[in-house]
Amino acid sequence: MTTASGHGFDTLVSRLEASIGQHKMGLVAQASASRGAASRRVVIPGNAVLMVFRNDYAVRMLAASVAAGIEAPLRLYVTELPDGTTQVHYVAPSVVFAPYGSDALDAMARELDPVFAQIVADAVAP
Template sequence: MYRTLVALALILCAGTSHAEMALRDGWAVTPTTKSYDILIDDVKKAAKANKMGVVTQAGPTGAAANRGITIPGNRVIGLFNNLYAVEVLSLSTAAMIEAPIRIYVTENEDETATLSYKLPSTVFAPYIAEAGPELERIAGELDAIFADISAQATQQH
């Protein structure tokens, strides 16, 4: 019986081309009705409106397409502001490894897209004991900024 259940689970998983993002502790996950490309553009606009720079972008979708492989849209967009970078660095050299904070845009099977990110307070939590309450304050401010970016990027036009 156990082997049959395992085999059935493997067959079901193999038939799924990709899984949609699920809510995780310390993450914000917002499914949208927007397309992947539109959501990426809207994230960039919302970041700029909230005085956050697009520092990095990466994703396997384009490189896979160049190899003849089709995969769902998948983009990580790193956002930060130098004012926060200088503040964080003054508190903890180690914490700067976490900058930029990343937003993750994934394409869903129904051609909509989901915006996900780890909360900045989650990202910086391991460094707060070392850096103190100032880093916790900064992480809280960044939580609010990223919530605003997410709300603006995911709202319908």
């Protein structure tokens, strides 16, 4: 899924961080090639991966499928466009976990789908 935002890169990343917390999820880690490049005085369009999950979901996920552990944390990818606006890209949890063929995992993922959709919707709102 890709959602456009009129916010600048740093603003959208900050809004996503806040929205993640507001929706009771955890920001597990963050990586940004553009920030890394900037530390070397190289300028590239903004991009960041925000890794999001929560321990109670992790426990449920692993009880349903140890192999699915590679999918956590789930990711939100922010990219900056040439006009200075941004986009958020993510794969819906139900799509991420579908290949594992577990009813319990599918149920958990269906719970997470609206959480991730709302995190993004709140962050990109004007």
